[in-house]
Amino acid sequence: MSAPPDGPRVAGSRLVIGIDLGTTNSLAAVRAGAGATPHVLRDHDGEPLIPSFVCFEPDGRTLVGRAAKALRLDHPERTVFSIKRLIGRSFADAAEDARSLPYPIVGGERGLPRVRIGERDYSPEEISAHVLREVRRTAELALGQPVREVVVTVPAWFDDAQRQATKDAAGLAGLECVRILNEPTAAALAYGIDGERDGTVLVYDLGGGTFDVSVLRIEEGVFRVLSTAGDTHLGGDDFDALLGERILAALPEGARTAAAADPYVRQAVRRAAEGLKIRLTEASSAELELDLGARGTLSVAVTRAQFEAAISPLVQRTLDCVKRAVADAGLALDEIDDIVLVGGSTRIPLVRARLERLCGKPPHTHIDPDQAVALGAAIQADVLAGNDKSLLLLDVIPLSLGIETLGGAVQKLILRNSTIPTSVTEEFSTGVDGQTSVDLRIFQGERELARDCRQLGDFQLRGVPPMPAGLPRIAVTFLVDADGVLRVTAREQRTGVQAGIQVVPSFGLTRDEVRRMMLDSLEHAQADFRAREAIEQRGKAEAMVRGTRRALELAELPPDQTYAVHKAVKALDRLLTDDADADALRAGCEELTKLTSTIADDVISSAVTKALRAEQEGRA
Ligand code: ADP
Ligand code: MG
Numbered sequence: 001m002s003a004p005p006d007g008p009r010v011a012g013s014r015l016v017i018g019i020d021l022g023t024t025n026s027l028a029a030v031r032a033g034a035g036a037t038p039h040v041l042r043d044h045d046g047e048p049l050i051p052s053f054v055c056f057e058p059d060g061r062t063l064v065g066r067a068a069k070a071l072r073l074d075h076p077e078r079t080v081f082s083i084k085r086l087i088g089r090s091f092a093d094a095a096e097d098a099r100s101l102p103y104p105i106v107g108g109e110r111g112l113p114r115v116r117i118g119e120r121d122y123s124p125e126e127i128s129a130h131v132l133r134e135v136r137r138t139a140e141l142a143l144g145q146p147v148r149e150v151v152v153t154v155p156a157w158f159d160d161a162q163r164q165a166t167k168d169a170a171g172l173a174g175l176e177c178v179r180i181l182n183e184p185t186a187a188a189l190a191y192g193i194d195g196e197r198d199g200t201v202l203v204y205d206l207g208g209g210t211f212d213v214s215v216l217r218i219e220e221g222v223f224r225v226l227s228t229a230g231d232t233h234l235g236g237d238d239f240d241a242l243l244g245e246r247i248l249a250a251l252p253e254g255a256r257t258a259a260a261a262d263p264y265v266r267q268a269v270r271r272a273a274e275g276l277k278i279r280l281t282e283a284s285s286a287e288l289e290l291d292l293g294a295r296g297t298l299s300v301a302v303t304r305a306q307f308e309a310a311i312s313p314l315v316q317r318t319l320d321c322v323k324r325a326v327a328d329a330g331l332a333l334d335e336i337d338d339i340v341l342v343g344g345s346t347r348i349p350l351v352r353a354r355l356e357r358l359c360g361k362p363p364h365t366h367i368d369p370d371q372a373v374a375l376g377a378a379i380q381a382d383v384l385a386g387n388d389k390s391l392l393l394l395d396v397i398p399l400s401l402g403i404e405t406l407g408g409a410v411q412k413l414i415l416r417n418s419t420i421p422t423s424v425t426e427e428f429s430t431g432v433d434g435q436t437s438v439d440l441r442i443f444q445g446e447r448e449l450a451r452d453c454r455q456l457g458d459f460q461l462r463g464v465p466p467m468p469a470g471l472p473r474i475a476v477t478f479l480v481d482a483d484g485v486l487r488v489t490a491r492e493q494r495t496g497v498q499a500g501i502q503v504v505p506s507f508g509l510t511r512d513e514v515r516r517m518m519l520d521s522l523e524h525a526q527a528d529f530r531a532r533e534a535i536e537q538r539g540k541a542e543a544m545v546r547g548t549r550r551a552l553e554l555a556e557l558p559p560d561q562t563y564a565v566h567k568a569v570k571a572l573d574r575l576l577t578d579d580a581d582a583d584a585l586r587a588g589c590e591e592l593t594k595l596t597s598t599i600a601d602d603v604i605s606s607a608v609t610k611a612l613r614a615e616q617e618g619r620a
Contacts, residue, residue, distance in 0.1 A: 016149040016178060017134055017386040018186070018377025021166065024208030024235075025049040025132050025370065026140040028150075029378035033387045037189070038378035041142040045357040045524065045606045049370060050138060054130040055079040055608075056117045057455040064134040073267045075104045078117050080127050082209060085232070086113050087124040087169065088162030097232070126163050134172060150175045151381040155214040155374050156182040156214045156225045160399065160416050160446075180386050184214035185223045186376030187342045190365050193218065199337035200226075202326070202356060205344035206318060209235040213322050215329040215336070222421050226329035234314060236277070236345040242310045243273035243302065245286065250300045283349050288311035301309075308350045314579065315351055319358050339363035344370040351504075397422070401478055401486060404441040404450040404456050406431045407535035413478040416446065423479040427493075431473075431539070433546075434466040438474060440490055442503065449530035449535075457499040530582070537582040541589050545573050549594060553571070568592045 017030045018038070030036035040048040048068075056078045057070035063071060071081040085097040091107035098113060106121065108114035132152075137146050146484040154166050170177035184203035193201055198219050205212040214476050215224050218251035223289040246254055247269050259265040272290050279286040280302065290298040326333055337590045345351065346369045355406055356362050367375065397420060402412035405428070413424045413599045430438060438461045445453030464472050473493040480486050489500035552562060572588040580588070 004123040013387055014128060014149070014385040015143070015145065015147065016151060016381035017139055017147055017172075018151045018153070019141075019182075020183070020186070020374035020377060021128065021132065021135075021151050022605075023082050023171075023210055024052060024053055024237075026052050026135050026207055027371065028135050028365075028375045029371065029374040030139070030143065031378045031382040031387075032302055033382065036382075037374045038326045038382070040374055041139045044141070047380060048374075049132055049386075050131070050219065051081070052083065052131045053079060053081045053571050058118070062130060064130050065221045069097060069160070073264060077104065079103065080115055080117075080122075083115075083124050083127040083131075084208075085349075086115075086440055087128055088158070088165030089113070100233070104305065112445045114210075115530065125169040125172060128166070128274075132170055132173035132175060136175060137358050147335045148174070149178050149381075149385070151179045151377045151384065152177050153181045153183045153186045153377050155212055155228075156184050157212070157228045157230075179380065181377055181380050182213070182214075182223075182225060183342070183373050184225065184228075184340075185189055186374075186380065187340050187372040187377045188223065188338075188376065189479070190367050190376035191340050191373040193336070193338055193340070199330065199340045202322065202336045202359070203340045204318070204322065204341060204346065205230075205267055205342035205373075207235050208345070209233065209237050209344075211235055211318050211321065212226075213245075215323045215325050215331065217329075226331075227325045229325035229328065231317060231321060233523050234317060235343070236274070239275045239307075239311050239345065240270055241321060243270045246302060246306075247273060247276075247298070251298060257534075262392055268506065276302060280307050281349065300375065302348075302473055309444070311348075311350065316353050318351075319354060320326045322355070322358060333359055336361075340372070341365060341369045342372045378614070389524035397480060399444045399454075400446055401442065401444055401456075401480075402453075403428075403476060403488075404443060406539045408450045408533050409448060410443050410445070410450050413476070413481065417605055418480075423477060425475050425477040428474045428476055430464070430467070430472050431469055433469045434538075435469065436462060436464050436466055436470075437462045438486065438490065440476065440499075440501075442486075442488055448532035452528070456486070457501050457503045459488070459490075459499055461497065461499045463495070463497040464492050465495055470543070473608055479525070480597065534582040534585075537585040538576065541576055541585045544589055544592060545569055545576070548592060551596075555559065565595060566593050 007582070013033070015030075019028050020026060022178050027040055027050060029040045040207075042048045048063040053065065053068035053072065055063045055071045055075055057063065057071070057075065058078070063372040067082070068079060074082070080103055082101060084093045084100075086105070090111045091098075091113040092111060093545075094113050104116040104547050105113050106116050108121060108123070112123065114123060115127060136147050138314065150170060154163055158166070167177045167180060183205065187205070188201050193199070201216045201218065202218065203214045205214075210230065210232050211234040212228065213227045214228045217226050217453050232280055242541050244266075248260055252538070253257055259269070268290065270369060272288055276286050276288050283300060283304070285303040287301045290300070323333070325556055326336065336359060339355065339361065341352070341363045352363060352365070362556065392418040397414055397416055397418045400412040400416045402410045405411045411426070413426055414422060439458060439462060441458040442456045444456050447453050461474065474490055475489065475493055476490045478486060478488055485502060487502045489498055491498035509580040548565060552565055552569075568591055572592055574582055575588045
């Protein structure tokens with residue numbers, strides 16, 4: 001056996017590789033130290049792409065990659081692909097995607113989807129773990145050493161549950177996912193856009209079954225996703241289908257219906273169509289001889305112009321998404337500094353030309369588009385391994401951070417998936433008259449109520465001068481630095497008194513806990529919303545009772561109006577002591593508002609009349 005092509009690495013340096021876990025294809029890449037060029041890791045045939053296919057054969061064997069993809073016709077119900085469409089989602093959310101897949105998907109415990117193969121149900125994480133294990137095996141063979149630590153990429157729009165599920169899949173494959181990285185960020189890194197220079201990057205990713213466009217802003221080394229758009233059901237597969245129809249159309253009518261009904265022929269036509277498509281990227285026309293066995297042979301010629309005409313409307317749809325993403329980022333097309341191509345389908349000349357025409361500048365093309373994400377992940381992996389100190393680390397906050405407000409609700413200041421470093425300031429006030437100290441309790445989690453979130457710490461702001469409730473202006477700032485450390489400060493704006501605390505939010509929280517908290521928040525979203533609404537409505541009603549009572553003392557109202565307001569205030573107060581629900585409280589508040597607003601008008605107009613009269617009398 002010859003020496004592994006990628007060679008053993010220098011002893012002592014830590015090995016972390018990058019993995020692009022794709023919907024259609026997956027692959028790994030590695031970089032050895034700053035300044036080195038990252039490269040993809042190939043299997044013994046020199047092939048870097050591993051189809052994200054897993055086939056559970058009836059005899060108990062499990063095949064992954066090309067071998068599995070080849071069996072999709074023999075075992076359509078046992079060959080799993082596009083699992084990325086399901087990972088980290090609930091069965092209900094993924095139902096539409098599930099229907100488009102030929103293998104059976106059922107609802108499992110906690111409302112999560114499961115792939116049913118024979119007697120056994122598999123979680124999407126388990127399926128992805130099979131793909132990751134194959135990627136790992138390929139990488140280890142290429143490197144000639146074991147691989148444990150990895151950076152795995154995900155679409156920018158993946159939510160926390162999807163990111164966590166991806167991490168869990170890595171864990172199942174015996175890998176430690178040291179970082180989840182956004183695919184567009186990885187692609188930008190691969191193209192040498194490494195944050196040294198501030199700018200705006202458009203990442204156009206057209207793969208096998210999905211299209212994603214992201215606008216990234218790079219500022220002082222931090223990559224921020226400004227917007228994303230796309231179509232989860234648009235990609236190279238659709239181009240294959242269009243060409244496939246063309247091929248079938250070349251058959252005589254009788255044979256065509258028979259062929260279209262035969263899954264083997266359909267599949268053979270699809271595969272031939274993909275080959276034809278790929279050849280049309282280089283050539284201006286291509287011919288196809290399709291051996292249909294007993295059905296004879298079929299020969300078709302397609303020109304690039306014909307192919308382009310067929311896919312043009314689909315390409316136009318991607319351009320509409322680009323326009324939307326750029327607009328959502330608050331930018332104009334000419335404010336984009338760099339355009340980066342990702343995904344095998346961006347090799348198609350028409351795609352490049354139309355994108356260039358839309359943006360008014362050519363996209364970068366010097367990186368293989370189906371390797372860009374893995375190569376970028378390898379750069380990030382190498383940085384994390386400590387072999388390159390020049391790049392700033394990128395990270396996102398896994399769970400939202402906030403403080404407890406009146407009645408036990410949590411006001412979120414930093415939302416999950418925010419890129420760090422980040423800082424947010426919001427103003428709060430006191431809930432009780434004459435309050436001179438404020439307790440601040442910091443929580444992490446997606447749930448609406450403090451008791452359902454995780455408390456990270458608390459502190460007290462003292463020395464607030466006594467004022468009526470609602471008057472002090474307390475600015476609370478949450479700042480998460482590049483190392484993930486959270487600093488919370490509270491400052492009373494009039495007097496300048498302040499206090500603060502420092503916590504490390506991710507410490508002490510296992511992956512399972514993060515995942516559980518995410519799932520909990522999904523499960524309880526409705527109930528939480530109602531509970532929070534009740535608390536907020538209670539707060540409003542309490543303030544109203546207090547405020548109206550005070551106003552009654554000050555205002556000089558005729559006795560009948562005073563009586564009416566008193567009565568309404570008392571009724572609202574009664575609802576509060578009876579612990580009435582949000583709707584009843586809202587109705588009570590509305591009732592009181594109606595009453596006081598007409599009175600307010602009366603009071604004001606009488607005050608105005610009084611003032612006018614005084615003025616006239618003075619003049620006279
Ligand atoms: P994903 O990100 O979905 O895993 P990839 O980025 O690997 O997908 O892209 C796969 C798609 O790219 C397939 O539809 C494949 O046919 C297409 N593709 C690969 N090479 C070419 C080419 N030269 N011309 C046109 N399409 C191509
Ligand atoms: Mg991809």
